Structure formats: structure tokens, C-alpha cells
Amino acid sequence: MKYGKRPTVLVLGVAATLPLSVTANAAPASSPSSARACSPGTSYISNQGDIGLGVMFDWRGYGRIYAAGYYDKVLPVGQRTDCASGFGWPYADGYYVASGYCAEIRTTDSSGRWKYYSTVQAGQSWRPDLGRSYERWEVNQFRC
Numbered sequence: 001m002k003y004g005k006r007p008t009v010l011v012l013g014v015a016a017t018l019p020l021s022v023t024a025n026a027a028p029a030s031s032p033s034s035a036r037a038c039s040p041g042t043s044y045i046s047n048q049g050d051i052g053l054g055v056m057f058d059w060r061g062y063g064r065i066y067a068a069g070y071y072d073k074v075l076p077v078g079q080r081t082d083c084a085s086g087f088g089w090p091y092a093d094g095y096y097v098a099s100g101y102c103a104e105i106r107t108t109d110s111s112g113r114w115k116y117y118s119t120v121q122a123g124q125s126w127r128p129d130l131g132r133s134y135e136r137w138e139v140n141q142f143r144c
């Protein structure tokens with residue numbers, strides 16, 4: 001009987017000493033949790049808020065009025081327009097902040113560090129063009 005118990009203890013000891021990265025990355029390639037390839041392009045918008053964010057692919061409008069409705073699609077929380085499932089956009093031109101919300105807008109500086117850009121109120125906004133070859137924008141909606 002003693003021999004039957006020792007291999008069990010040995011197996012548990014080996015499993016407990018495996019590095020976390022070995023077990024954490026064990027999802028199959030087709031799993032929804034596996035990394036998604038991002039679309040090459042010139043810009044993206046990232047939803048850093050607590051609710052979905054309306055986003056516009058190509059600004060079709062007159063001045064500050066988007067002519068094709070409120071937005072094109074809803075971007076899920078924590079996702080980017082160049083990587084999210086069902087997106088893969090090479091660029092994103094605008095976003096829609098929900099009624100009753102404001103949003104903090106952040107972008108990167110010339111060194112690639114995130115910095116505060118602006119705070120906007122509910123409604124449609126086009127993504128500013130700062131003349132850079134690649135534009136990265138974060139939108140974080142909050143109640144106001």
C-alpha cells in the first residue's frame with residue numbers, strides 16, 4: 001500500500017512546482033483567450049472604460065456631425081479597433097460617448113508614453129489627427 005501512495009504524492013509535488021507560465025498559456029490556438037493578430041494600419045481607438053464604446057471607422061459627415069448614425073459598431077471594454085473580434089480596422093476616425101457619460105482621452109507622446117489629451121462630454125467626436133504616422137488613442141468613459 002505504501003508504494004501506491006508515493007507516486008501520487010510525487011505527481012502532486014511536480015505539478016505544484018511547474019512555472020505558472022506553463023499552465024497559464026495552455027489554451028489551444030483556437031481558444032477565444034488566445035492572442036488575436038492586429039490589423040496593420042495608421043491608428044486605433046482603445047476602449048478603457050466600463051461600458052461599450054461606439055466607434056466610427058471612416059468619418060462620414062459634415063464638421064462635427066457624423067452622417068451615418070451615432071456610430072458604426074460598439075467596441076467591447078478593454079478592446080482596440082485594430083484587434084477586437086469583428087473589427088480589424090486599419091484605422092478608426094471617431095467615437096461616441098454615451099449619454100450621461102464623459103470621457104478622458106489619452107494618446108502617446110513622441111516617446112510612446114501615454115499622456116492625457118482631453119476630457120469630452122457625451123456625443124460624437126472625431127479622432128484628432130496630430131500628424132503622426134501612427135495614432136494611438138484611449139477612451140475611458142465615466143459617469144458625469
